[in-house]
Amino acid sequence: MAKAERTRETRERILAAACEVIAEVGFEKIRMRMVAERASVSTALLHYHFETREKLFAEAMTHSFGQTGTDLEGDADSVPASRVLARILQNLLPTDPVLRQDWKLWQELWVRALRDETARHLAIDLYDQLRSWIGQALERGIASGEFARCDVAATSTMMLALCDGFGIRLMLGDPTVDVDGAQNAVWGAIAPTLGVPPEFPAV
Structure with a gap:
């Protein structure tokens, strides 16, 4: 070697x-x-x-962060944009042990970012990358006619905010929230904007 x-x-x-x-x-x-x-x-x-x-x-x-969603890149061009976006959503929530570990790191970053300027800039930069990741899927769906035209930046920000909110409750073990419910709620919130059915797509 x-x-x-x-x-x-x-x-x-x-x-x-x-x-x-x-x-x-x-x-x-x-x-x-x-x-x-x-x-x-x-x-x-x-x-x-x-x-x-x-x-x-x-x-x-x-x-x-770099490991998140790497499984989406290989065939992203060969599947519908709605499935790509659904898989991104799935990766933004603590839906498996690896993603739960990622979420613990994010929570550590949030706490540090409140007191440390370097951590704050890192968090903002990573969020910008997440918005871009979502935005690319939205733009692809709009270009293909699968999604209705929308404010890509605003929709990306809303999707991230919803995933953060539900993700925290999942990490806390809130008995009123489960993974399926969180995925369906986030998808249902953005579906009218995209002009797609409210049911979370099979991924």
């Missing part, structure tokens, strides 16, 4: 471990040693790649 490939593999392993540990114990309690042990690397090697907890947290968030 070439040196560059080994370096990339090590960073990926560290970032995956950081995501797991931050989700388990929270950023305030995390220690670099804990991540090194989970990644099976020395603390010296960890510090070589990430000098501080803050840098590790920021890159872990970006790494986690």
Whole structure:
């Protein structure tokens, strides 16, 4: 294995471990040693790649974000826009253990963003990327005639806000909300704007 490939593999392993540990114990309690042990690397090697907890947290968030929805990209052009949008919605909610871990990281970021300027800018940047992700699916559906013309930016923002609200309640284990209900509620809220049936599509 070439040196560059080994370096990339090590960073990926560290970032995956950081995501797991931050989700388990929270950023305030995390220690670099804990991540090194989970990644099976020395603390010296960890510090070589990430000098501080803050840098590790920021890159872990970006790494986690980058994994979200990667399964959608391979065949996105060959399926209806409504199914692509439904799958995006599914990925924006804590619908499986991996996404629940991602949600724990997001919640850590929200708390830090209230007090830390760097975390605030990171959160805003990631939200901009999410809006763009949704917006591309909306624009594709509008271009194909599958969706009615709408304010893409406003619709994307509303969908994100609804997913945040329902996602928090799902993470809290609110007995009045379940995944199916959340998906149906969000889809039902945007369906009239898009001119599509209110039932959540099969994904």
